[in-house]
Amino acid sequence: MNASPEPVAEAAAKQSNQFDFAWWWDRVGILMVLILLVVLMSIFAPNFNRVDNLLNIARSISVNAILAAGLTFVILTGGIDLSVGSIVAVSGVVAVIAAIAGVPAPVAVVIGMAVGGACGLVNGVLTAYLALAPFIVTLGTMTFLRGLAYTITNGQPIVSSDLNFKDLGNGYLLGIPVPVIAMVAVFLVAWFVLERTRYGRHVYAVGGNAQAARLAGVQVNRIILSVYVVAGICAGLAGVIFAARVISAQPTAGTGYELDAIAAVVLGGTSLVGGRGRIVGTLIGAVILGVLTTGLILLNVQFFTQLLIKGVVIILAVAIDSLKQRPELLSVLFGRGQGPSKG
Amino acid sequence: MDKPLLELTGITKRFGATLALNDVRLDLRAGEVLALMGENGAGKSTLMKILAGNIQRDAGSILIDGQPVEIRSPRDARAQGIAIIHQELNTVPAMTVAENLSLGQEPRNRFGVLDRGRVLRDAREKLARIHADIDPTRPLGSLGIGMQQMVEIARAVSENARVLVLDEPTAALSRAEAQELYAVVNRMRAEGVGLIYISHRMEEVWQLADRITVFRDGGYVGTGTRAEMSEADVVRMMVGRSIGDLYRHEPRTPGNVVLDVKDIEATGLGPASFQVRAGEVVSMSGLVGSGRTELARLIFGADRRSGGAVQVNGRPSNPADPSKAIADGLAMVPEDRKGQGLFLDHSVERNISISSLDQFVSGEVVRDGAVRKSVLEQMERLRLRKNAIDLPTRALSGGNQQKAALARWLLRDSPVMILDEPTRGVDIGAKREIYELIDALARAGKAILVISSDLPEAIGIADRVLVVRGGKIVKELQADEASEENVMRYAVGAGANHQTSNPGTQP
Numbered sequence: 137m138n139a140s141p142e143p144v145a146e147a148a149a150k151q152s153n154q155f156d157f158a159w160w161w162d163r164v165g166i167l168m169v170l171i172l173l174v175v176l177m178s179i180f181a182p183n184f185n186r187v188d189n190l191l192n193i194a195r196s197i198s199v200n201a202i203l204a205a206g207l208t209f210v211i212l213t214g215g216i217d218l219s220v221g222s223i224v225a226v227s228g229v230v231a232v233i234a235a236i237a238g239v240p241a242p243v244a245v246v247i248g249m250a251v252g253g254a255c256g257l258v259n260g261v262l263t264a265y266l267a268l269a270p271f272i273v274t275l276g277t278m279t280f281l282r283g284l285a286y287t288i289t290n291g292q293p294i295v296s297s298d299l300n301f302k303d304l305g306n307g308y309l310l311g312i313p314v315p316v317i318a319m320v321a322v323f324l325v326a327w328f329v330l331e332r333t334r335y336g337r338h339v340y341a342v343g344g345n346a347q348a349a350r351l352a353g354v355q356v357n358r359i360i361l362s363v364y365v366v367a368g369i370c371a372g373l374a375g376v377i378f379a380a381r382v383i384s385a386q387p388t389a390g391t392g393y394e395l396d397a398i399a400a401v402v403l404g405g406t407s408l409v410g411g412r413g414r415i416v417g418t419l420i421g422a423v424i425l426g427v428l429t430t431g432l433i434l435l436n437v438q439f440f441t442q443l444l445i446k447g448v449v450i451i452l453a454v455a456i457d458s459l460k461q462r463p464e465l466l467s468v469l470f471g472r473g474q475g476p477s478k479g
Numbered sequence: 480m481d482k483p484l485l486e487l488t489g490i491t492k493r494f495g496a497t498l499a500l501n502d503v504r505l506d507l508r509a510g511e512v513l514a515l516m517g518e519n520g521a522g523k524s525t526l527m528k529i530l531a532g533n534i535q536r537d538a539g540s541i542l543i544d545g546q547p548v549e550i551r552s553p554r555d556a557r558a559q560g561i562a563i564i565h566q567e568l569n570t571v572p573a574m575t576v577a578e579n580l581s582l583g584q585e586p587r588n589r590f591g592v593l594d595r596g597r598v599l600r601d602a603r604e605k606l607a608r609i610h611a612d613i614d615p616t617r618p619l620g621s622l623g624i625g626m627q628q629m630v631e632i633a634r635a636v637s638e639n640a641r642v643l644v645l646d647e648p649t650a651a652l653s654r655a656e657a658q659e660l661y662a663v664v665n666r667m668r669a670e671g672v673g674l675i676y677i678s679h680r681m682e683e684v685w686q687l688a689d690r691i692t693v694f695r696d697g698g699y700v701g702t703g704t705r706a707e708m709s710e711a712d713v714v715r716m717m718v719g720r721s722i723g724d725l726y727r728h729e730p731r732t733p734g735n736v737v738l739d740v741k742d743i744e745a746t747g748l749g750p751a752s753f754q755v756r757a758g759e760v761v762s763m764s765g766l767v768g769s770g771r772t773e774l775a776r777l778i779f780g781a782d783r784r785s786g787g788a789v790q791v792n793g794r795p796s797n798p799a800d801p802s803k804a805i806a807d808g809l810a811m812v813p814e815d816r817k818g819q820g821l822f823l824d825h826s827v828e829r830n831i832s833i834s835s836l837d838q839f840v841s842g843e844v845v846r847d848g849a850v851r852k853s854v855l856e857q858m859e860r861l862r863l864r865k866n867a868i869d870l871p872t873r874a875l876s877g878g879n880q881q882k883a884a885l886a887r888w889l890l891r892d893s894p895v896m897i898l899d900e901p902t903r904g905v906d907i908g909a910k911r912e913i914y915e916l917i918d919a920l921a922r923a924g925k926a927i928l929v930i931s932s933d934l935p936e937a938i939g940i941a942d943r944v945l946v947v948r949g950g951k952i953v954k955e956l957q958a959d960e961a962s963e964e965n966v967m968r969y970a971v972g973a974g975a976n977h978q979t980s981n982p983g984t985q986p
Binding site for chain 1: 802811813820833834847
């Protein structure tokens with residue numbers, strides 16, 4: 137921004153350009169993008185700044201943000217979970233059916249989360265103990281669980297206008313939408329677990345170097361199993377919130393949400409290779425996607441065009457992330473050209 | 480004899496500060512087998528990489544038929560008729576034998592489509608030339624290692640190789656497979672190919688080689704015919720140097736048995752038994768591939784063992800997982816520091832504290848302040864500068880990375896420490912510090928098992944030396960009776976061919 141940077145700083149930046157860029161991007165890069173986006177929106181989009189609009193944005197991102205929080209655990213270990221969108225549907229459906237059957241609201245919510253956790257357990261067992269590739273495992277469960285949601289509901293939405301936990305989607309507490317409170321709670325817990333507990337350090341260790349983690353005494357398989365359960369429980373909660381919001385069980389709920397959640401995690405700077413990233417980044421990533429969506433609607437940008445813009449934003453974010461490791465990137469490109477080099 | 484087929488003179492190669500090859504020479508005649516011998520790190524592989532065109536020499540000349548040639552790439556090497564069979568095979572297991580044999584030069588018919596009939600015919604012809612009885616339609620990966628190696632040799636021969644280098648070709652072969660290989664080697668010699676045979680096994684060198692050239696520490700030591708040399712001569716040429724005072728230490732007085740290993744085994748390993756006492760440093764010596772690291776991994780629960788028992792301080796330790804071994808009081812610093820030891824992207828603090836977090840948690844919550852304080856204490860003890868604590872471990876030098884790896888177990892304060900190649904890739908200063916640390920740990924009552932390929936080190940820092948060959952402990956030597964010569968003799972199995980020993984299968 138400034139035209140005349142300090143000569144010393146400039147020299148240092150030249151010397152270790154790569155490192156500095158990565159350092160800055162990791163810490164403030166994505167936040168800058170968000171601030172820039174908010175400033176632009178406040179200038180160009182009418183009513184963007186109004187409190188009710190901001191709260192609406194917060195509520196609209198809560199489902200995706202909660203999914204992304206759980207997914208951050210998985211991606212930090214170097215895994216991936218494509219099934220979270222389908223878990224949203226299954227857990228929502230089960231929770232609504234339970235509520236209709238007369239189960240009290242809190243229990244229905246817990247049932248929904250437990251269903252999500254159970255789905256995650258399946259993913260985790262297959263990935264950790266059968267050593268199957270998580271991409272394939274969760275691609276399979278994504279399809280299976282979607283089929284399960286259709287099967288349970290017979291392909292029809294189950295509408296229940298007096299759904300006992302509908303406040304979870306539509307209610308307010310102290311003027312703040314309940315889903316937003318849930319989202320904040322999820323991120324606080326996730327932050328605490330990842331940053332302050334032994335378990336969190338083990339999650340980072342597994343993603344940083346699974347072999348080294350094992351030899352250092354980390355029970356790698358257990359950690360891998362657990363992160364899929366965490367992602368499942370989060371997806372279960374997101375599913376219940378979604379069902380509460382639309383006051384019905386929708387077998388199509390959450391279709392494609394896994395991709396938005398992955399986008400939020402990656403935008404937030406978590407490396408898909410594992411071992412690097414922050415839960416706070418994931419929240420910012422989810423907010424950016426939400427602001428972008430809402431802002432573009434307020435700007436009357438066509439839906440098709442919105443998709444184009446979102447796609448570009450995601451690719452840009454990933455490109456910047458891999459630019460941080462440009463040496464590796466280059467060596468991969470060249471390595472392929474010359475064939476295996478003998479060390 | 481006549482003019483040599485291949486002559487290398489004055490070859491020098493430097494990697495950064497290390498002189499990997501210093502003015503070495505070698506000559507090879509048509510129709511002979513030249514054994515190239517030397518300890519790990521003697522420079523054999525570096526020279527072969529230069530010959531293969533994988534790396535470039537800094538000085539010296541390469542002559543073929545007396546004519547100087549330049550080998551700038553593997554392609555140049557092939558064009559000169561030089562073929563190298565590496566320890567790691569250079570083939571595609573999922574493809575058939577025939578496809579592998581035509582790789583990169585697939586015959587096409589007049590429509591530009593792969594001519595499968597010719598691929599198969601050519602393959603049969605190539606295999607017949609070395610009298611290898613292999614079905615070319617089988618996937619390569621379905622064959623044993625020995626057969627796969629034959630396929631590579633067949634490929635080399637089909638490219639009209641005049642110089643064939645075999646780099647430890649029998650390391651992974653069974654006895655029967657090795658015999659077949661020897662037959663192929665003999666046939667090729669009879670056909671006038673010059674063979675350079677790199678091996679650590681005295682027995683096969685004595686069976687195959689016409690002449691022997693020995694390297695040591697990147698330098699040329701000497702060459703002689705098999706008739707003029709004895710095994711003892713070769714061993715002396717390989718190791719002959721004095722142990723500096725780098726290793727000198729005051730005698731230690733060992734206490735009770737802390738680590739008691741009885742008959743542990745796994746496929747191709749053991750049964751192996753030994754003990755390490757409190758206050759004792761025991762080193763495991765042996766050639767690369769002898770099974771030292773694998774034995775250590777069995778003790779540490781990193782690999783599963785099929786039998787045997789381990790006790791730590793009298794309590795049985797049969798870990799299914801390293802985490803259990805650590806709880807039992809074992810610690811291991813792996814050989815592959817970057818691949819298996821450290822989290823290079825994570826901070827030094829995280830790397831050091833990862834195995835001791837159970838001592839620093841209230842419930843599951845890590846007490847950060849306490850962790851930091853204890854990590855700093857260990858860093859200070861190892862003379863790691865304090866402000867490195869938050870740096871990514873990647874940013875440290877090799878020596879400091881190794882210190883961080885050691886600090887992890889100092890913090891844990893494990894009674895048994897297994898250190899696999901603790902000074903590999905570490906400069907001399909850090910080396911000395913690590914030796915001092917090992918000595919201090921032993922004096923503090925730790926039982927220490929060191930694996931080292933560096934013979935003077937293995938002997939110099941230890942109270943006892945266990946020599947490992949073929950996954951078994953073939954000899955135990957007290958420090959005062961362990962010399963480089965006799966450790967090497969047991970490690971390569973010299974003299975064993977006169978008795979009925981087991982140079983056969985290896986892991």
